[in-house]
Amino acid sequence: xxxxxxxxxxxxxxxxxxxxxxxxxxxxxxxxxxxxxxxxxxxxxxxxxxxxxxxxxxxxxxxxxxxxxxxxxxxxxxxxxxxxxxxxxxxxxxxxxxxxxxxxxxxxxxxxxxxxxxxxxxxxxxxxxxxxxxxxxxxxxxxxxxxxxxxxxxxxxxxxxxxxxxxxxxxxxxxxxxxxxx
Amino acid sequence: xxxxxxxxxxxxxxxxxxxxxxxxxxxxxxxxxxxxxxxxxxxxxxxxxxxxxxxxxxxxxxxxxxxxxxxxxxxxxxxxxxxxxxxxxxxxxxxxxxxxxxxxxxxxxxxxxxxxxxxxxxx
Numbered sequence: 001x002x003x004x005x006x007x008x009x010x011x012x013x014x015x016x017x018x019x020x021x022x023x024x025x026x027x028x029x030x031x032x033x034x035x036x037x038x039x040x041x042x043x044x045x046x047x048x049x050x051x052x053x054x055x056x057x058x059x060x061x062x063x064x065x066x067x068x069x070x071x072x073x074x075x076x077x078x079x080x081x082x083x084x085x086x087x088x089x090x091x092x093x094x095x096x097x098x099x100x101x102x103x104x105x106x107x108x109x110x111x112x113x114x115x116x117x118x119x120x121x122x123x124x125x126x127x128x129x130x131x132x133x134x135x136x137x138x139x140x141x142x143x144x145x146x147x148x149x150x151x152x153x154x155x156x157x158x159x160x161x162x163x164x165x166x167x168x169x170x171x172x173x174x175x176x177x178x179x180x181x182x
Numbered sequence: 183x184x185x186x187x188x189x190x191x192x193x194x195x196x197x198x199x200x201x202x203x204x205x206x207x208x209x210x211x212x213x214x215x216x217x218x219x220x221x222x223x224x225x226x227x228x229x230x231x232x233x234x235x236x237x238x239x240x241x242x243x244x245x246x247x248x249x250x251x252x253x254x255x256x257x258x259x260x261x262x263x264x265x266x267x268x269x270x271x272x273x274x275x276x277x278x279x280x281x282x283x284x285x286x287x288x289x290x291x292x293x294x295x296x297x298x299x300x301x302x303x304x305x
Contacts (some may be wrong), residue, residue, distance in 0.1 A: 029291035084198055094198075101195035105269055105291050112271030120272070121266070125192070 008063075009116055009160075015145050019158050022109035023149055026102060031082045035149040043144045043159075049134035052076075053091060054129040055103030059111060061121035065142075065162035067107040069099070073130070075110060075154040091130050093118050106158065108122045114162075184212030185233035190223040192241045192250065193265070196290070200236055200267070203297045209305060219281070220244025224252060227259055233305055239268040239275055247278055256285040263304050267292065 010018070020037050026033040048068070053076040055069040069078070077088045079102060080095035088095050103126045111121050129136075138144060142163045149156040188278050189200050197216045207259065215230055217223035219241040235253070239246035246266060254260050263285035276287055285304045288296055 026291045029293055083195065085202060094195075097193075097195040097198075101193050104193060108269030108290065109271075112269070115271065123240075 002053060008118055008164075010114070012040075012042065012145065014117075015162075017148060017158065018107075018113035019145070019147050019160065020149075022106050022113065023147075023156070023158060025109060027151060030102070030105065031063070031079065033082070033151055035151045038148045038150050038155075040145070040147040043138075043146050045138040045140055045142065045144065045161075048138050048159075050134060051132040052130075053096070053099050054136070055099050055126050056129070057103050057107045057126040058124035058125070059107070059114070059121050059162070060165065061115075061119055062165055063118040063121065063162055064116070064165040065160060067103070067110070067161075068159040069106060069157070070159075071099070071151075071156045072154055075151060075156060076130075078152060078154075081122055095096045096128045100128045103128070110160075118162075161179045186213045186215065186230060187211060187234045187236065188215045188217065188223060188226055188230070188232045190217045190220065190235065190237040190241070190246065192218050192238065196238070196267070200297070203294050204301075207298050207301060209301060220246065220249030220252070227253065227256075228252060232262060234301075235264040236263055236267055237264055239266055239270045239279065247275065247282060249280045249304050250279060250284060265300055265304065267297075290294045 023035050023070055027033045049070050052070050057067050059065045073091045076095050076099050078092055080088045080098035083098045084094060109125060111123060115121055144163045145160045147158045185286050187204055189197050201214050204214060215226050215232065217226050221244045227287060237246045248266055253264065265286040265288060266279045266284050267288045267290060269290045279287060286300050288300050
C-alpha cells in the first residue's frame with residue numbers, strides 16, 4: 001500500500017503544471033486576463049496568510065487536501081468587476097462571491113487533473129475570508145505547494161496541500177463515498 | 183414570444199453570469215428564474231412554465247443528474263431542453279447526463295460565446 005501511494009504521488013513539477021494550466025484557463029476564459037507564474041516553492045506547515053481576500057476549498061477522496069487561493073482586495077475587485085461587468089471599488093459580497101467562484105473553478109479544474117492520477121475526488125463548498133491583520137495557520141505535518149502568479153501586475157497565489165486519505169470510507173466497489181459540489 | 187429560463191446552480195456568481203449571458207443573446211428571453219439546487223429547481227418548475235433550463239451537475243441536496251432524471255420523468259416538463267454547465271470532468275457523469283436526456287453540455291470555465299453557440303444550436 002505504501003509503495004502504491006508513493007507511485008501515485010504527483011511530483012512537484014506535475015503539481016505546478018496542473019495548477020498553472022487550471023489557473024490560466026480560468027483567468028483567460030472567464031476574465032480575458034493572463035496569469036503568469038512568477039515563482040513556486042514548497043512551505044512547511046505553520047503560520048499562513050495574514051491579509052487579503054482568501055478562498056478556501058477542501059478536496060476529499062482516496063487522497064485528501066486543502067487548496068487556498070488569495071489575492072489583494074484590489075485584484076479581487078478587478079476580478080469581480082470583470083466577471084460581473086459591474087464596477088466594484090471595494091470588496092462587496094459580490095466580489096467575495098466572484099473570488100469564491102474563481103476558487104471553485106480553478107480547483108475544480110485542478111481536481112480533474114488530480115483524478116486522473118489519484119482517483120475520484122470531491123470538493124467542498126468554497127469559503128472566503130477577507131480582512132487584514134488576522135492570523136491563519138496550516139496545521140498537520142504535510143508540506144504545502146505555493147504558486148505565485150502575476151495578474152495585471154498584481155499577485156495571485158494558489159496554495160495546495162495533498163496527502164493520502166487513510167480514513168476514506170469505501171463503498172462496496174472500493175470507491176470512497178464522496179460528494180462533489182464544484 | 184418570450185421564453186422563461188431556469189438557472190440551477192449553487193453558485194450565486196455563476197447564476198449572475200449566466201443571467202448576463204442570456205440577456206446578451208438575441209433570443210427572446212422573458213423571466214429568468216434561479217434555483218440553488220435540484221430541490222429548489224423542481225419547486226420552481228411546479229410554479230413556472232419555462233422553455234429552457236441551464237443546470238450545474240454537482241450541487242448539495244439534489245444534484246443536477248437527479249434533478250434531470252426527475253424532470254425527464256415528468257410528462258409536463260420532459261420536453262424542456264436542459265443544458266448542463268459544470269466543472270465536472272468525469273466523463274461518466276457527462277455521459278449519464280446525456281443518457282438521461284440532457285440537450286447539451288458546457289464545461290466551466292466558459293466563454294460567453296460558448297454559451298451562446300450552445301443555446302443557438304439547441305433552442
